[in-house]
Amino acid sequence: MVSQLANMVEDYVTSSRKKYALQAAPLSDAQRSVMQPFFSSAVLDSARLCVLRGTRVSNPPMYAMAKMMGIRNLPDFAAMTAITFVDVIVSHQEFTNELLFHELVHVAQYAQMDLKEFAARFVNGFIQGGSYEEVPLEKMAHALEGRFSQNAVETFSVDDEVRQWREANAL
Numbered sequence: 001m002v003s004q005l006a007n008m009v010e011d012y013v014t015s016s017r018k019k020y021a022l023q024a025a026p027l028s029d030a031q032r033s034v035m036q037p038f039f040s041s042a043v044l045d046s047a048r049l050c051v052l053r054g055t056r057v058s059n060p061p062m063y064a065m066a067k068m069m070g071i072r073n074l075p076d077f078a079a080m081t082a083i084t085f086v087d088v089i090v091s092h093q094e095f096t097n098e099l100l101f102h103e104l105v106h107v108a109q110y111a112q113m114d115l116k117e118f119a120a121r122f123v124n125g126f127i128q129g130g131s132y133e134e135v136p137l138e139k140m141a142h143a144l145e146g147r148f149s150q151n152a153v154e155t156f157s158v159d160d161e162v163r164q165w166r167e168a169n170a171l
């Protein structure tokens, strides 16, 4: 069941990425200079941003099946502030630095694992934790976003953090 769901997440991420890549743009110079102390240039170069106006991201077609499997608490992507599909960040509101930081952590996570691994970790984390908020990939992004918003002067490498969490098998 986990691998079946992970395959569906992969498909959803791939097709959404393709869909929104066309209307997404690189970080502005101002955004880049704020993020640069924390993220590698590979992450900052690859990230593309897209702000949706008058429309929202749709939930994955797999939801019907997941519900039939008895899975509850499925995350409502349409209600989320923003979602990252590999390197394409889709937001329902204008980017603040905190929001951008959070989503770039996901870009850095995706960059260190392939989509297959990301999807498997996401589904496993969801099933074990019981909710989107309990997915370790998500908890990590929240923790690092918190560090950034409390103190943007004390810099750290998000790439190193992702590597450490992954090696410690905490993701």
Ligand SMILES: [Zn+2]
Pocket: 102, 103, 106, 138, 141
């Ligand atoms: Zn997140």
